[in-house]
Amino acid sequence: METVLLDSVMEEPAAGSKPAQVLAAARAEFLRHGFANTSMDTIARVAGVSKATVYAHFGSKEELFAAMVATNCRRIAESLKEETLEGLPVRAALTQIGRQFLTFLLSPDTQAIYRVVVAETPRFPDLGRRFYAAGPQNTRGRIARYLERAADRGLIRLDDPARATEMFLGMLIGPRHLKRVLGLEPAMSDTEISSAVDHAVACFLVLHPTP
């Protein structure tokens, strides 16, 4: 049971192939039950292949887990499209960013991935780093770049785009993520999300006024 190097990761298998089936089954089971409570027998059964096939493609349970997380990180990174915010007024752009961010953050899939990554980071040292780079860092950089461009155009006043991004996201998230990850909030309705986003945007614009 050696520590797995997440740096050496296979490329994405062809859709519909047996490795892809295994990966899909691994994703479903690991995200639902965690690493330790998922058995290779179950993954093989759900994937509809034999256990030996699983081991033929992924050498061990750890490697399969690492491949599953890597695939998910790729998906997260690809799902964050650089859309066109430039045409919008600042308030509308921030609102759009906020809604998209909060919806993504609180979705069941994101919660499940977060949970399993947090749980297994001590055993897989690279896991946290890769997850952060693919998800949160990606998002933060994108928002910070937008704010910087807006500041350059004189649409908003701010000194430090990265710090302003942190404040914005901090106000946006508040304690919601914590309550959600502890299983205390069923979900957020669209109107609740709107309300939370509007408040965070309003506070942000007080701190960073538009001229």
Add this chain to the structure above:
Amino acid sequence: METVLLDSVMEEPAAGSKPAQVLAAARAEFLRHGFANTSMDTIARVAGVSKATVYAHFGSKEELFAAMVATNCRRIAESLKEETLEGLPVRAALTQIGRQFLTFLLSPDTQAIYRVVVAETPRFPDLGRRFYAAGPQNTRGRIARYLERAADRGLIRLDDPARATEMFLGMLIGPRHLKRVLGLEPAMSDTEISSAVDHAVACFLVLHPTP
């Protein structure tokens, strides 16, 4: 392996007794290695008792885990003392609250408890609720009550103390908790904590001005 009811929890065992030794060993091992990767053999060995003794006092691994978390929740609740903030200016009071909160939140012990609670909440439904009540909810209520009193005295302007508390803590935490829990930040020095707190307090006071 039935779901354990965390509501029926034994009282605190006498210090130095064998149950207390077992509980201490369980705490050390569960927080370091998580639930699944900790064996009852190890706990018995660390506690310096036989495995049968462990089972005599705590009927199963799940019950032992539940008792360990319950003990920790008690400790968290007790560690949050209602100190006297009333004499201080608002800025100084918020700064003190912020420093205390951030130091507590980012400490290795808090991180370890958070990690194991997040990981095991799906298997132990009551776990998240009890942890939240003993820790975060406790803290938030305390801060909200202070803000309300300050508002009543006319020291600060705010409509909704609970919401203001969420904003304050959101700005204070920002992405630091996430990076810490993913193993990306070694720790925060005292000066970094001071800087973060000062910035959050400054932003808060812009949003909620003192007359």
Add this chain to the structure above:
DNA sequence: GTCTATATGAAGATAGAC
């Protein structure tokens, strides 16, 4: 209550045929 020794079962991993 506490111990030593052991039963029982689950799960990671592999051998060998096709």
Add this chain to the structure above:
DNA sequence: GTCTATCTTCATATAGAC
């Protein structure tokens, strides 16, 4: 590459003596 059948290890839990 894929399967069936099996090996091996290890962890939970208990029996029975003191």
